[in-house]
Amino acid sequence: MSERGSSDDYEETRPIRVRSSTAEWAAAILRRRVTQGGLLPGSRLVEDELAAELEVSRNTLREAFxxxxxxxxxxxxxxxxxxxxxxxxxxxxxxxxxxxxxxxxAVRRPDKDPVSLAALRDAVADAETAAGKGHWLDVGTADLRYHQIIASLLGSRRVNAMMAQTLAELRLVFHAMDPRALHAPFLPRNRDLLALLESGRDAEAEHLLATYLDEAERLLLAACAAAVTPI
Amino acid sequence: MSERGSSDDYEETRPIRVRSSTAEWAAAILRRRVTQGGLLPGSRLVEDELAAELEVSRNTLREAFxxxxxxxxxxxxxxxxxxxxxxxxxxxxxxxxxxxxxxxxAVRRPDKDPVSLAALRDAVADAETAAGKGHWLDVGTADLRYHQIIASLLGSRRVNAMMAQTLAELRLVFHAMDPRALHAPFLPRNRDLLALLESGRDAEAEHLLATYLDEAERLLLAACAAAVTPI
DNA sequence: TCTTATCAGATTGTTGAACAATCCTTATAT
DNA sequence: ATATAAGGATTGTTCAACAATCTGATAAGA
Known part of the structure; x- marks a missing residue:
């Protein structure tokens, strides 16, 4: 029924559907498949097939779509x-x-929430642990969490939602790259940025972040352009 | 069939549905009713009734929802x-x-697109014309357009979309206020802000914008709190 | 050969009816 | 007055059907 071996297979049964509609449940499963790479960019989702596999009606599936x-x-x-x-x-x-x-x-904002800074430390630690084990996909997950926390420094639900959506979208490109080449360069910088934030050197933090984002963009643009023009 | 006299009644027939699905067409109509005040916050939308009125099936209506x-x-x-x-x-x-x-x-960004600046001038002019005629709802529309253009200075599709959604949401509160009291204070400031932008005095523009937003927030918070606590 | 037309198959777009699940209100009993 | 139970109303979801549209292959024409 559900494709085994894919990394999002656990708990595809319906315990999550405690207090949400079937459509949202289906959407959650598809969202995970997409972000975790079970469904690669460009894949077509056929209504009949998917509806049968998820055991929901076409109408419900369309709501999820x-x-x-x-x-x-x-x-x-x-x-x-x-x-x-x-x-x-x-x-x-x-x-x-x-x-x-x-x-x-977020970085420019004056008084940073200490709880968020602690969460940033956790994320950095998790990323480094995963890197030590060579689990580069987990490094990627921790990295995205790190930046989500950065955004949360602004203390806005809506900004958090925007950021989450933006990072989910960005993750679509990750699958076109070697995860190690993508994440390794930024591992130390996350730690550096955190140190600057903790010591209140916001101007330096802002500058580091800018160069960080510039380089990440360059990396992904290259991968993306290569994927678009394979011939 | 459709409630007459409501301000969004024109063109509720289906010419818009040139190349979009019925669900999107229904969503567009509801979106307009909500943002233009035909449907006030708190109103309940009953599936059967609405489906009959819009002449779409319940399933399609739910997609729009x-x-x-x-x-x-x-x-x-x-x-x-x-x-x-x-x-x-x-x-x-x-x-x-x-x-x-x-x-x-957006205001902080160095080189402003001249086309956008021209569009800002238009929006200011439209707002002042409407104000002269006492059409305060049109003033509100022009004001929102003004700020949408401000956001567009960043040159990002996604930021434009975020801003559009945010302003649409904000508009929900407008209906709880007297439109004149809401928009009149900001009419001259929009012009002032534009002048600062055109002359490249970005720091002053940023400051003016900040006070602008603070005051607008205060006004709407008051109206909103009053609406929530009517007793 | 290259283009255009036609056609069948497949998939999506949309509908209407049906029924289960849930909520809300009212009536009843304690 | 409080709690419980019944009933009606609305939502949640499914199913089957058909129309509209796309796709690809085949056939006809330049």
């Missing part, structure tokens, strides 16, 4: 079906414009 | 129905956190 389409993880082409979003280089550049805006504002 | 729920214009309570969102003071405060972040970043 609408949700994920709005999150920009799926692309809905009228009369042509639903596809996992394929990011263009322009999308990557745009995502980094958003990241600069959000994370820049 | 999902879209607008994701835009935070409607609130979906499981097994209890769909309601036009009611913003709490905390929501208003959060929206203004977002506005400060986005518009602040």
């Amino acid at each position: 609408r949700l994920l389409g709005h999150e920009r993880l799926l692309e809905h082409k009228l009369n042509r079906g639903v596809y996992v979003r394929v990011l263009s280089p322009a999308d990557v550049a745009d995502i980094y414009r958003v990241r600069r805006m959000i994370e820049g504002a | 999902r879209l607008l729920g994701h835009e935070r214009l409607l609130e979906h309570k499981l097994n209890r129905g769909v309601y036009v969102r009611v913003l709490s003071p905390a929501d208003v405060a959060d929206i203004y956190r977002v506005r400060r972040m986005i518009e602040g970043a």
Whole structure:
């Protein structure tokens, strides 16, 4: 029934559906498959097949599609079906414009929440542990968490939501890259940035973040352009 | 069939549906009703009634509900129905956190697009014309357009989308206030801000914007708190 | 050969009816 | 007055059907 071996297979049964609709449950499963790479960008999602596999009706599945389409993880082409979003280089550049805006504002903000700083330390530690074991996918997860926490310094539910969506979208490109080449360069910088934040050297932190984002963008743009122009 | 006299009645027939699904068409109509005040916050949207009125099936209508729920214009309570969102003071405060972040970043950005500056001039002129005629709702529309253009200075599709959604949400509170009291104070400031932007005095612009947003937030928070605590 | 037209198959878009699950209100009993 | 139970109303979800549209292959024409 459900494809085994894929990393999101655990708990695909319905305990999550304690207090949410079937559509949201289906959306949650698809969201995980997309972000974790079980469904690669460009894949087509056929209504009949998926509905049968998830054991929901086509109508319910279509409600889930609408949700994920709005999150920009799926692309809905009228009369042509639903596809996992394929990011263009322009999308990557745009995502980094958003990241600069959000994370820049967060780093610049004066009094940082100590709880968030502690959470940042955890994320850095987790990333380094995972790196030590060679688990580069986990490093990526910890890295995204790190930046989500950075955004949360602004203390805004809506900004948190924007950031989460933006990072989920960005993750679509990750699967086009070697995870080690992608994450290794930023491991020490996350620690450096945290140190600057903790000691209140915000101007330096802002500068480090800027160069950080510039380089990450360059890396992903390259990978993305290569994936778009394989021939 | 459709309630006559409501301000969004024109063109509710289906010319818009040139290349979009029925669900999106229904969502567009509901979105307009909500943002233009035809449907007030707290109103309940009953599936059967609305489906009959819009002449779409319940399933299609539910797809539209999902879209607008994701835009935070409607609130979906499981097994209890769909309601036009009611913003709490905390929501208003959060929206203004977002506005400060986005518009602040936009104003701070060095080289402004001349086309956008021209569009800002138009918006200011439209607002002043409407104010002269006493059309305060149109003033509000022009004002929102003004700030949407401000955001567009960042040149990011995603930021534009975030801003559009945020302003649509904010508009929910507008209906709880006298439009003149809400918009009149900001008419001259929009012009002043534009002048500062055109002459490149970005620091002053940033400061003016900050005080602008602070005062607008205060006004709306008051109205919002009064609406929440009528007894 | 290259283009255009046609056609069948497959998939999506949308509907209407049906029924279960849940909520809300009212009536009843304690 | 409080608690419980019944009933109606609305939502949640499914199913089957058909129309609309796309896709690809085949056939006809330049």
